[in-house]
Amino acid sequence: MNDEKRVYRFGGDEQGRDVTEGSASMNYVLGGKGANLAEMCRLGLPVPGGFTITCQTCVAYSGAGDVWPLGALDEIDEATRDLERRMGRKLGDPDDPLLVSVRSGAPFSMPGMMDTVLNLGLNDEAARGLIKQTQDEHFVWDSYRRFIQMFSDVVMGVDAELFENALTEKRLVAGVKSDAELSSGDLFELVEEFKGIFQEHVSASDHPELVVDGKVMFPQDPAVQLRLAIEAVFGSWMNERACLYRKRNGIPDDLGTAVNVQAMAYGNKGDSSATGVAFTRDPASGENVRYGDFLINAQGEDVVAGIRNTQPIQEMGSYPALADAARDLERIFQILEAHYRDMMDIEFTIEQGKLWMLQTRVGKRTATAALRIAIDMVEEGLIDRETAVRRIDPAQLDQLLHPQFNTHTAPDVLARGLNASPGAAVGEIVFSSDDAVRRAGEGVPVVLVRWETNPDDLKGMVAAEGILTSHGGKTSHAAVIARGMGAPCVCGVEAFRIDAAAKEVHVEGTDVVLREGDIISIDGTTGIVVAGAVPLKRAELTGDLETILSWADEIRLQPGSTHPYHVRVNADNPEDAELALGFGAEAIGLCRTEHMFLGDRKEIIQSFILSDDEQERQAALDSLLTVQRRDFLKMFKTMDDRDVVVRLIDPPLHEFLDDPRSLEVRIARLEAAGAPAEELEALKARLRRIDGMAEMNPMLGLRGVRLSFVFPELPLMQVRAIASAAALLIRDEGLAPKPEVMVPLVSLESEQVQMRSICEQVIDEVAAEYGVALDIPVGTMLELPRACLMADAIAQHADFLCFGTNDLTQTTFGFSRDDAESKFIPIYLHNKLLERNPFETIDEGVLELVRMAVEKGRSVKPELTCGVCGEHGGDPESIKGLFNVAGVDYVSCSPYRVPVARLAAAQAKLAEMA
Structure with a gap:
C-alpha cells in the first residue's frame, strides 16, 4: 500500500476553523500556487477553501503512461467530499451547487504555460439550481457558457476559435460590443450552441464515457468533469509551450505540477463584482506604487487573456460598490509584502463587494525593477545587502x-x-x-x-x-x-x-x-x-545597477574568505578594453592575437604563409611586428597596471587564406575572359598552396602551440611585439604595463618547456635592447584532456594556467562546436540525452577536468593563479561551479557579460560562505 500523502487541504471548515495542511515552504510538493494559498490561509487572509493534489502525483501519473497511482483517485474523492462539507454545498446539486476552479501550480512560476478550468461542476440541473439560488440568470448562463468553452478547449482539445466565432456572431446579432452586454437569453442560446460544438468535435471513440444514447454529450457528471480536468492539467505539464518555457528558464522537466481544486469566487455577478491581477510594486520600474489591472463583472481569465481592455488598480476605490474591497486589498498588499519581504504578484476576485484572494507569488519583474526594489527594500530595512544581491537574476542584467x-x-x-x-x-x-x-x-x-x-x-x-x-x-x-x-x-x-x-x-x-x-x-x-x-x-552602467554591482564586488572580493572571486574580460582591441573597464572588469583574461590579423592586415599574413621568397616572408613578419606592437601599445596603455593575458596565435593558418572554391571560380572566369597565362599560373600556384594546407579536421590539426614549432618565426615576432610595447611604455611614458604571454593548446610538458624558453629569450633580448626590466609571466592555456591530466607536470613550467573551456568541451566530448550545435545537440536536448547545451553551461565532466587540473597544478605551485576564459566565463550557472567546485581565481568573458559575471561571482561567494 502507498502511504504517500497526495492531497492537502487549505482554508476553513464548516465552523470557520482553519484546516490548512501546507505552507509556503512546501512548493516542491504543493507547487508554488498551492503552497502560497496555504500560507495565505495561515495568515488569516480571505481564501476560498480547496485542496491541492501534489506534484509527485503528477509525476507518478505521467511516468506510468497517464495511469493513476494506486489510491490517488480515492483520496481525491474524499477531499472532494470534505470540501463539499466545508462549503455546505455539493458539486452538481440541483438546489445550491458548489462550483470549483481547477488550476495548475508548478514549483516554479510558469505564467500562462499550463491549463486552468473555471466553473467546474455546472451542468443543466446545477445551472437551474444556481438560478434559483442567485436569482441571476445572466450570471449563471454566462458562467455555464464559459465553463463549456474552457472545458472543451483545455480538456478536450476543441479549437477555441469555434467558440470565439460563435460569441462574436452573437454580439453582432445582438448589436452589442462586449460579452457583458449580452442578454441572459443570448447567453442561454450560446450554452446550447456551445454544447453542439462540443458534440460535433469530440470523438466518441476517444471518449466513450461521454456517449449517451449513441451521441457524445457534454459531461453532466461533476465527478467525470473533475477527473478529466485534473488529467488535462497534469497533461499540460508536458505541452509544447510549457516545455519550451522550462527549457528557456532552466526548470527541470521532472518536477511535475500540482493541481489546485478551489471553491469558485465570482467576479461576474454584476457591478459590485470584479476580478484583477495586481503587484505590490511596479514590476516594470520598481517604483513603490500599486500596479495592476481589474475588470468589473468579469472572471480572471478575462484580465490575463487581454480580450477586454482593463482599468488600472488605482481606480478601483473610486467605485462605491468596490470601495471596501479596495481598502481590504491595500491592507493585504502590506501584509503580504511584509511577510514575504518581496514584491508580490496577486490575483483576486470581488464577489458582490467581498474580496477573495486567489493566488499570490513573488512577482516577476524587469531587471530595472529588480534593482530598484532590492535597493529600496534594503533602505526600508526589509532585507540586507546580501539578500539583495542574491535576489537579482544575473541573466536579467542583459535587459539593462x-x-x-x-x-x-x-x-x-x-x-x-x-x-x-x-x-x-x-x-x-x-x-x-x-x-x-x-x-x-x-x-x-x-x-x-x-x-x-x-x-x-x-x-x-x-x-x-x-x-x-x-x-x-x-x-x-x-x-x-x-x-x-x-x-x-x-x-x-x-x-x-x-x-x-x-x-x-x-x-x-x-x-x-x-x-x-x-x-x-x-x-x-x-x-x-x-x-x-x-x-x-x-545602456550604460549607472544608478541602481552600479549600486548593486558595488555591493556584489564587496562580497566577491571581501577578505577573510577562502579567496576572492575575480572577473576579467576577453578583449582584442583598446575599444573593447575601455568598454570592459567601464563595466567593471579587473583585467584582460584573454587577448586573441589572431584577431589582429584581420581586415587590411590579412594580406600581410597571407604573404607570410604563401610566399616561397625568404625576403618576402621576412618583410611580412616585419610588417606584422609593427602593427602588433602598435596594437599592444594601445591595449597596455588602456589597461595600465592591470594584467593583460595575450594568447599567441591559435587557429589554423589556412583560416587567414582565401576560400579555395571562390579562388577556383575567379580563375575560371579569368580564363574565360582570356587573362594572361602568367597571371593565371600565379593564381593556380596560390590555389595549390592553399589546397595543400587543407586539413581533414583542422580543430585537431596544425593550430595552437603546434604552429609555433612549424612556423617558429611567428611566436618570436609576437613575443617581441608584446615585450617591446611594454618596454616602450615603461621607458618613454613611465607606465606600468603588465602583459602575460599564454601558450595555447599545450598537451605536452615538453611543448611548454620549449615555448617558455623561447619566450624568455626574446623578453630578455628586448629588455636589454630598451634598457628596462621586464617581468612578463609565461603561462599556458589548458584546452585538452591530456593537459588537464598532466597539469602538475605542465604547471612546473607555467606561471599561470587558464582553461579554454570551449575547446576543452569539444575535445572532452569529441563534439565539433561548429557542427554539433546545429546538427545534433538540439535533438539530444529534446530527447533528454543532454540536460543543457554543454557549450553554454559547463558540463560536469569538463568541470571535473578543470577541478582536477587546478588541484594538480597547485600541488606543485600552491599560489598558482588559475582562470577560465570563454563562453562559460559569462554564464551564471557555470560561474558558480567554476569558483565553488573547480576553485579557479577568475573568470573572463566578453565585455557585455562582465556585469553578469560580477553579480554571479558574488552569488557564488555567498553560496560558498553559506
Missing part, C-alpha cells in the same frame, strides 16, 4: 544592456500603447509565431505583431526582437512573458487594426497601412511605435 533608441530628436510616433517591458527593438513585421521563427532563422530581425499573444506564441516571442499587441494590459500574457524574457514589448496599441489573415495593419486615424515585411521600431520603455528603423544604442 538591451538597445535603446539612439536619437537626439523625438521620433515621429505612429502609435502609442502600454510600456509593458523595457528596451527597444527594430525589425520586420510578422503576424504569426511560425513566421517569426522562420524569418529569425533566416537572420532577419522581426517584431511579432498580434492582437494578443497566447501561450502557444512562446516560440515566436522567443525568436522575435520585440512584441507588439493591440489588446491587453500590463498583466496580459504578452506583457508578463516578455518581461520575464527581457524582450521589449508594447501592449494595448488600440490604434492598430490588425488583419492577420491579410497580413496588414491599418493605423486608426491615419491612412497608414503596414504590411508584413515593413520595418517598425518599438520602445517598450515608453510604449511608442515608430514606422521605419530608429538607430539603437546600449
Whole structure:
C-alpha cells in the first residue's frame, strides 16, 4: 500500500476553523500556487477553501503512461467530499451547487504555460439550481457558457476559435460590443450552441464515457468533469509551450505540477463584482506604487487573456460598490509584502463587494525593477545587502544592456500603447509565431505583431526582437512573458487594426497601412511605435545597477574568505578594453592575437604563409611586428597596471587564406575572359598552396602551440611585439604595463618547456635592447584532456594556467562546436540525452577536468593563479561551479557579460560562505 500523502487541504471548515495542511515552504510538493494559498490561509487572509493534489502525483501519473497511482483517485474523492462539507454545498446539486476552479501550480512560476478550468461542476440541473439560488440568470448562463468553452478547449482539445466565432456572431446579432452586454437569453442560446460544438468535435471513440444514447454529450457528471480536468492539467505539464518555457528558464522537466481544486469566487455577478491581477510594486520600474489591472463583472481569465481592455488598480476605490474591497486589498498588499519581504504578484476576485484572494507569488519583474526594489527594500530595512544581491537574476542584467533608441530628436510616433517591458527593438513585421521563427532563422530581425499573444506564441516571442499587441494590459500574457524574457514589448496599441489573415495593419486615424515585411521600431520603455528603423544604442552602467554591482564586488572580493572571486574580460582591441573597464572588469583574461590579423592586415599574413621568397616572408613578419606592437601599445596603455593575458596565435593558418572554391571560380572566369597565362599560373600556384594546407579536421590539426614549432618565426615576432610595447611604455611614458604571454593548446610538458624558453629569450633580448626590466609571466592555456591530466607536470613550467573551456568541451566530448550545435545537440536536448547545451553551461565532466587540473597544478605551485576564459566565463550557472567546485581565481568573458559575471561571482561567494 502507498502511504504517500497526495492531497492537502487549505482554508476553513464548516465552523470557520482553519484546516490548512501546507505552507509556503512546501512548493516542491504543493507547487508554488498551492503552497502560497496555504500560507495565505495561515495568515488569516480571505481564501476560498480547496485542496491541492501534489506534484509527485503528477509525476507518478505521467511516468506510468497517464495511469493513476494506486489510491490517488480515492483520496481525491474524499477531499472532494470534505470540501463539499466545508462549503455546505455539493458539486452538481440541483438546489445550491458548489462550483470549483481547477488550476495548475508548478514549483516554479510558469505564467500562462499550463491549463486552468473555471466553473467546474455546472451542468443543466446545477445551472437551474444556481438560478434559483442567485436569482441571476445572466450570471449563471454566462458562467455555464464559459465553463463549456474552457472545458472543451483545455480538456478536450476543441479549437477555441469555434467558440470565439460563435460569441462574436452573437454580439453582432445582438448589436452589442462586449460579452457583458449580452442578454441572459443570448447567453442561454450560446450554452446550447456551445454544447453542439462540443458534440460535433469530440470523438466518441476517444471518449466513450461521454456517449449517451449513441451521441457524445457534454459531461453532466461533476465527478467525470473533475477527473478529466485534473488529467488535462497534469497533461499540460508536458505541452509544447510549457516545455519550451522550462527549457528557456532552466526548470527541470521532472518536477511535475500540482493541481489546485478551489471553491469558485465570482467576479461576474454584476457591478459590485470584479476580478484583477495586481503587484505590490511596479514590476516594470520598481517604483513603490500599486500596479495592476481589474475588470468589473468579469472572471480572471478575462484580465490575463487581454480580450477586454482593463482599468488600472488605482481606480478601483473610486467605485462605491468596490470601495471596501479596495481598502481590504491595500491592507493585504502590506501584509503580504511584509511577510514575504518581496514584491508580490496577486490575483483576486470581488464577489458582490467581498474580496477573495486567489493566488499570490513573488512577482516577476524587469531587471530595472529588480534593482530598484532590492535597493529600496534594503533602505526600508526589509532585507540586507546580501539578500539583495542574491535576489537579482544575473541573466536579467542583459535587459539593462538591451538597445535603446539612439536619437537626439523625438521620433515621429505612429502609435502609442502600454510600456509593458523595457528596451527597444527594430525589425520586420510578422503576424504569426511560425513566421517569426522562420524569418529569425533566416537572420532577419522581426517584431511579432498580434492582437494578443497566447501561450502557444512562446516560440515566436522567443525568436522575435520585440512584441507588439493591440489588446491587453500590463498583466496580459504578452506583457508578463516578455518581461520575464527581457524582450521589449508594447501592449494595448488600440490604434492598430490588425488583419492577420491579410497580413496588414491599418493605423486608426491615419491612412497608414503596414504590411508584413515593413520595418517598425518599438520602445517598450515608453510604449511608442515608430514606422521605419530608429538607430539603437546600449545602456550604460549607472544608478541602481552600479549600486548593486558595488555591493556584489564587496562580497566577491571581501577578505577573510577562502579567496576572492575575480572577473576579467576577453578583449582584442583598446575599444573593447575601455568598454570592459567601464563595466567593471579587473583585467584582460584573454587577448586573441589572431584577431589582429584581420581586415587590411590579412594580406600581410597571407604573404607570410604563401610566399616561397625568404625576403618576402621576412618583410611580412616585419610588417606584422609593427602593427602588433602598435596594437599592444594601445591595449597596455588602456589597461595600465592591470594584467593583460595575450594568447599567441591559435587557429589554423589556412583560416587567414582565401576560400579555395571562390579562388577556383575567379580563375575560371579569368580564363574565360582570356587573362594572361602568367597571371593565371600565379593564381593556380596560390590555389595549390592553399589546397595543400587543407586539413581533414583542422580543430585537431596544425593550430595552437603546434604552429609555433612549424612556423617558429611567428611566436618570436609576437613575443617581441608584446615585450617591446611594454618596454616602450615603461621607458618613454613611465607606465606600468603588465602583459602575460599564454601558450595555447599545450598537451605536452615538453611543448611548454620549449615555448617558455623561447619566450624568455626574446623578453630578455628586448629588455636589454630598451634598457628596462621586464617581468612578463609565461603561462599556458589548458584546452585538452591530456593537459588537464598532466597539469602538475605542465604547471612546473607555467606561471599561470587558464582553461579554454570551449575547446576543452569539444575535445572532452569529441563534439565539433561548429557542427554539433546545429546538427545534433538540439535533438539530444529534446530527447533528454543532454540536460543543457554543454557549450553554454559547463558540463560536469569538463568541470571535473578543470577541478582536477587546478588541484594538480597547485600541488606543485600552491599560489598558482588559475582562470577560465570563454563562453562559460559569462554564464551564471557555470560561474558558480567554476569558483565553488573547480576553485579557479577568475573568470573572463566578453565585455557585455562582465556585469553578469560580477553579480554571479558574488552569488557564488555567498553560496560558498553559506
